[in-house]
Amino acid sequence: xxxxxxxxxxxxxxxxxxxxxxxxxxxxxxxxxxxxxxxxxxxxxxxxxxxxxxxxxxxxxxxxxxxxxxxxxxxxxxxxxxxxxxxxxxxxxxxxxxxxxxxxxxxxxxxxx
Amino acid sequence: xxxxxxxxxxxxxxxxxxxxxxxxxxxxxxxxxxxxxxxxxxxxxxxxxxxxxxxxxxxxxxxxxxxxxxxxxxxxxxxxxxxxxxxxxxxxxxxxxxxxxxxxxxxxx
Numbered sequence: 522x523x524x525x526x527x528x529x530x531x532x533x534x535x536x537x538x539x540x541x542x543x544x545x546x547x548x549x550x551x552x553x554x555x556x557x558x559x560x561x562x563x564x565x566x567x568x569x570x571x572x573x574x575x576x577x578x579x580x581x582x583x584x585x586x587x588x589x590x591x592x593x594x595x596x597x598x599x600x601x602x603x604x605x606x607x608x609x610x611x612x613x614x615x616x617x618x619x620x621x622x623x624x625x626x627x628x629x630x631x632x633x634x
Numbered sequence: 635x636x637x638x639x640x641x642x643x644x645x646x647x648x649x650x651x652x653x654x655x656x657x658x659x660x661x662x663x664x665x666x667x668x669x670x671x672x673x674x675x676x677x678x679x680x681x682x683x684x685x686x687x688x689x690x691x692x693x694x695x696x697x698x699x700x701x702x703x704x705x706x707x708x709x710x711x712x713x714x715x716x717x718x719x720x721x722x723x724x725x726x727x728x729x730x731x732x733x734x735x736x737x738x739x740x741x742x743x
Contacts, residue, residue, distance in 0.1 A: 564736050
């Protein structure tokens with residue numbers, strides 16, 4: 522199957538700093554990627570759809586200025602959590618769907634102190 | 635929007651037991667997938683099954699699209715089967731995926 526990578530796998534930062542998470546498709550090109558957030562013992566919540574060469578589409582209730590998404594190439598999408606606060610601590614996962622089947626990255630665990 | 639519900643929310647079984655996990659969805663879907671999320675958070679594709687029945691080793695899945703449900707069967711459970719099982723659907727023209735609430739499976743040795 523298709524391979525999606527994420528970096529970093531884990532990040533701890535101080536409140537007020539910005540954190541960038543990368544999502545890469547390793548063996549395919551992805552014009553669209555998806556970003557999810559997962560709270561402990563909860564399901565995945567779709568945050569936004571990342572579109573190569575155009576603006577991301579955000580789900581209702583997700584602050585676009587807080588969660589900046591850039592899809593600059595066919596293999597890379599980035600999610601930047603700006604001015605992070607403890608409530609932004611979560612597990613962030615990206616995915617892509619070549620051929621209609623979703624493939625997920627390993628996730629990034631963000632802890633904001 | 636579409637609702638995706640899974641049952642049971644939690645399931646504790648002894649090693650060797652069989653289990654059935656259910657996923658109900660409220661509208662027609664284009665695609666349905668089952669995933670296993672391991673203790674490290676990685677989501678692993680189990681089945682891409684918008685309709686019909688598929689089997690892969692001890693796991694099998696059946697989707698009855700006309701009745702809007704899917705079942706995941708796990709036979710002869712092993713401790714490594716523990717984790718959270720999600721079903722997820724895509725619908726209408728959207729390729730984005732909507733997840734169910736998950737079933738947390740614990741297999742005791």
